[in-house]
Amino acid sequence: MAVAQIEAKSLWKEYGDNTVLEQVNVQVEKGEFITIVGTSGCGKTTFLRMLLGVEQPSRGELLLDGKAFPAEPGDDRGVVFQRYSVFPHLTVLKNTLLSEEFHQSRLLGKLFGQKKEQAEERAKEMLESVGLSHVLGQYPHQLSGGMQQRLAIAQALIRKPKILLLDEPFGALDPGIRADMHDLILGLWNETGLTIFMITHDLREGFYLGTRLWVFDKIRLDPQCPHCFGSTITYDIDVGQTKGSLFQAIDHSLEDSRKFLVQ
Amino acid sequence: MAVAQIEAKSLWKEYGDNTVLEQVNVQVEKGEFITIVGTSGCGKTTFLRMLLGVEQPSRGELLLDGKAFPAEPGDDRGVVFQRYSVFPHLTVLKNTLLSEEFHQSRLLGKLFGQKKEQAEERAKEMLESVGLSHVLGQYPHQLSGGMQQRLAIAQALIRKPKILLLDEPFGALDPGIRADMHDLILGLWNETGLTIFMITHDLREGFYLGTRLWVFDKIRLDPQCPHCFGSTITYDIDVGQTKGSLFQAIDHSLEDSRKFLVQ
Amino acid sequence: GDKFKVAWSIYVGWMPWDYGDSSGILKKWADKYGIEIELVQINDYVESINQYTAGGFDAAVMTNMDALTIPAASGVDSTALIVGDFSNGNDAVILKGKKELKDIKGQNINLVELSVSHYLLARALESIGLVEKDVKVVNTSDADMVAVYTTPSVTAVTTWNPLVSEILAMPKSYKVFDSSKIPGEIIDLLVVNTKTLKKSPKLAKALVGAWYEIMANMQGNGAKAIEARTSMGVASGTDLKGYDAQLASTKMFYKAADAVAFTNSAALKDTMAKVASFSFDHGLLGDGAPNAGFIGIESPAGVFGDKKNIKLRFDPTYMQMAADGKL
Amino acid sequence: MKRLLNQHPDTTQKIILGVLPFVVLLLIYLVASDARLVKNPDDKLLPSISDMGRAMEKLALQPSKRTGEYLFWQDTGASLTRLGLGVGISALIGLFFGILNGVIPYSRINLSPLITVISLIPPLALLPILFIVFGLGELSKIVLITFGITPFIIRDLQGKVLELPDEQLIKAQTLGASSWLVIVRVVLPQILPRLFEALRLSLGAAWLFLIAAEAIASTDGLGYRIFLVRRYLAMDIILPYVAWITFLAFLTDYILRSVSVRFFPWFHSTK
Amino acid sequence: MKRLLNQHPDTTQKIILGVLPFVVLLLIYLVASDARLVKNPDDKLLPSISDMGRAMEKLALQPSKRTGEYLFWQDTGASLTRLGLGVGISALIGLFFGILNGVIPYSRINLSPLITVISLIPPLALLPILFIVFGLGELSKIVLITFGITPFIIRDLQGKVLELPDEQLIKAQTLGASSWLVIVRVVLPQILPRLFEALRLSLGAAWLFLIAAEAIASTDGLGYRIFLVRRYLAMDIILPYVAWITFLAFLTDYILRSVSVRFFPWFHSTK
Ligand SMILES: Nc1ncnc2c1ncn2[C@@H]1O[C@H](COP(=O)(O)OP(=O)(O)OP(=O)(O)O)[C@@H](O)[C@H]1O
């Protein structure tokens, strides 16, 4: 049997007394598009940060290609956050050029001459495909929120990482612009065949984009001690086989957790 | 014929060369619930700020009960913004008490003894009705986003303003919590019969909540000079008589403007 | 009665004022004449003279040169009420590693510019036929003089006590010139605003009376004198031994009669002429001054300079009264 | 190996690393002092620890022969009183004008340029004038501190008032507040914790001006003592005094911070 | 009538209101100066404007009799050179340690406590030691400035590095950056505009230390001249010098700001 690209084995994550995740067991194959939903504070971002290598599991194992996860971020895993994903001091083109420069110039992180031209060529192609060719020389603050996120995606994808991690990348965008971004990300995923993890607050978005949808939620709730138990994956759905009633069921279960937390 | 509560007569608003609103003509009766949608930057907030009295029209007239609009905010018009609507240095109860204290104590803005108790009684009732009675002594930073907005609404409504102005009050909230807020605001509106203006980015929300929906949009678009022409009310719909096709039409027209702006 | 304010700063010849204040002698004399005298210590000497000049004090301690260049040059008519002492070795030119004054040529010399040290240096150079252009003067605050001297780049200083003894205690430091070679030229005074003096002679009587009682108390080796000098030493940041060492190079006029004789001498007039000409050369008499005699200086031996513009007066009247026991 | 920027020391390492530089500095001092003292036992520049201890014992634990006071504590008391008064007065003036200028446009436009210019004047250059105008008593020392730090406090607080979200001022008005009520109920309470921050930032300057003022006209105070014994290069007194001032500066900063955390919990947890 | 906090002056009012305080101060000075000069025409405390003009003309436009130099410009040049060197060196050291401590946890934990303590030491109290260690020349003046402002710059920049969103550092690593590349391509360019801000904030202190250093040992410089002519209460020189220093402080601030706006447009438009 082939090794899964990513595997979690009875994974726990605790911050002091606060149990965030408990008993997560899951396998992910190369090329899957996994969308993650869950109430606020249930540990979605924490899980993503473990995939990034920024956080380490408290207990259990997290494996990448069968080996322990690297303990720090690397260029095999790209990321797009909700905010702060592009560098404000670099123009659109230079933001996109950055990873090439990091790789080819370990000393200065700057390319010159012909190498630079070649790298710029590639960066421009990438920007073309996210529809930013007309603003190459502009700084991020001159772009709208949607354009900034497109830039962040271009930046993350140009070195072709094996895995792309998205933490509510479209959370701050207008519904209209959001639809454009959906087309974009699906297109890129089809082309490159990378594995995508995407956190979203919008259940509909989750169903629409993913091939597989995870719901993070607490199985055990203790009103006296809300932080005693952690979340785990309560639903793991192959999105091909979705039924309307399932959607309703998830929606209600999330509603209940939410109400519980707000009190 | 009775005077409309609010009337705009060929209203223009310009900032220097930038025409934001042009030729707005509209009448609003007491007790209407008006929702406003439009692309980003089209002037929705600007219009609301004129109703607040923070901005003045560049040309044309804006009337309140047939008289010129007051040139500064007053306690006849309550407001809830997307953020910063509650005072971070006051507890939930004190935030709600504030307007009573402003009215009864012009010198210190503080109530003591029996007066204070009475005011607290009323504030607690109000907080009960927005579901915050269990967090009276907490500071805003201890509350979730949804609870903060509920507090802002309670604070705005306790002195019973004639008009309530809402600028994307639920924009930063989770979809689930949003639904709760809809119930809340509709309930309060039914009870008090005040006039509500609410800006939203979510067309669906606009249709669901309002009795009347306005779309702000530019009629004239000049690619060479995007700021030469301002927005006006392009749709003014009595929401009782909505058809599916209308929804589609609005959605598309907004989409077009958005695309235009993003380029 | 009337209230008067007197400014003083820490220096060997002025420490008696502090003792007079703490021992109650000053108050005794003030009471005798039915007035109040407030004695205010000011750390920064120049600031105390500035304050006096601006009108903040009725009297202040200062040297003869500063009396001329600050209050008198600012048009404040001032009278030297008490001639307390003159420097007799208290001010010195010190070289590092060199033993002869002539080695000073071409060196950087750290001193408080435009002060009596500067004057002393000028006189020292004059004595071996050099002029100021032959050296380079570096303005240096007196508070830091000792610290500064320990650095290798500093090779020559001109300064006063207690700094002189601190510096001479360091290895390879040689005194090549001091004020004992120009006796009676650097004089420590108590200066009173002439207008105030005319209006209230009581102030003068109380101050002079107190001063000579202090003088009598501190002289000799009796228990009382030791106690007085110990107090003065401690107040100036040292001890009895250190203070006595400073006194040794100071010609105190313990007796009023000596002070009167010094004031009456023709030498004083000559000294002031030299000081005036030095001050004029260095622009200290103001832009409007056409010559060194622009400001008149009156002394019993006669007036130096402009008789119509007398701003500094040496007046032995009250010291004479003390000498005569009439206070 | 992780990248350096991802490597975090554990608790033991933290303590060792933090203390290390101080130990090294102390060792360097001891060696240098010893070397000088071997060459010249009377050297005053780098006194031995025991010399400093002896000098301080005399000042702190034995009454002065002249006045019967414990000089060290008298100096400390005098300096802290001046510092407290100067900083306190600056805080009040700063709070008043900071809020006034922040809230009322007319006042801001009237006074801001003047305050900017005043803040650029180096107070030390004005010392002679200050002393002449305010005399040489306690007043002038307090004025120097005030003059030195108030413009900064005003400008800082004014900026902080202007940074308050416009929404808050509008909201308060829709709740019926007058300009005055906006000030006392909305602006003042939110600016108070920022005043504490501004004071913490100004304390260094305040100490500086205090020492400068005491050097010129004073009969007691930490700065006075340092300048008095400087003439004799009495490093055995100067060094402990400097260390003591540093400690006091640290203590006042700590106290200001603790008080602020205690009284403005909402401010410190939103940050 | 609108509430006071809603009333905004128009352009003419703005100019009048802004200039008014200066006119009032000038008038007060003129009256006070006149009153003193009537009583004593030789009074030096509050010289007339023409006296100041004459004194400055002599210093700025006529060569000195003693050295043949134009003293005013010589003083200005000397002071600005020292200030520039002191601030420049502080900027470099501040940038180096600020970034190092901000990015590398080991370095931060090692050096932060020491820098905090150093920042609390009042530099004026340490002057004798500085002179002894660094000599009396230009070096010690530059060191005093550096010692006075560098700890602040380091702490400020370190804080600013830590304020950079964690997301940026993570993102850079996912793009393949080493610690070093994160520093040169992500942190350094974003900290540079903040360095300019920190320098603008430290300039006041830098001037202060410059003047203090020049007052203690020097042969030229603006601070030297002020303290020298204090010896004969030449307020006709002191006052214009103070005004000139104030103007220079304003100018340097303005230049720093303009340069920053010119080179870091992205920084100033996102704020
Ligand atoms: N570094 C940390 N130290 C301590 N607790 C943490 C830390 N990071 C996260 N937490 C806690 O872990 C829990 C989960 O946080 P996380 O950010 O993963 O939630 P989330 O599902 O991403 O929520 P949201 O939808 O709001 O982004 C929260 O209770 C949070 O307080």
Ligand SMILES: Nc1ncnc2c1ncn2[C@@H]1O[C@H](COP(=O)(O)OP(=O)(O)OP(=O)(O)O)[C@@H](O)[C@H]1O
């Ligand atoms: N005080 C002002 N000065 C100059 N221009 C302004 C000002 N306020 C708003 N504008 C401009 O007016 C236009 C409309 O802004 P407004 O905030 O009303 O848009 P909006 O419809 O509320 O957008 P959004 O949906 O993003 O909140 C924008 O182009 C904005 O730049």
Ligand SMILES: [Mg+2]
């Ligand atoms: Mg999250």
Ligand SMILES: [Mg+2]
């Ligand atoms: Mg808006």
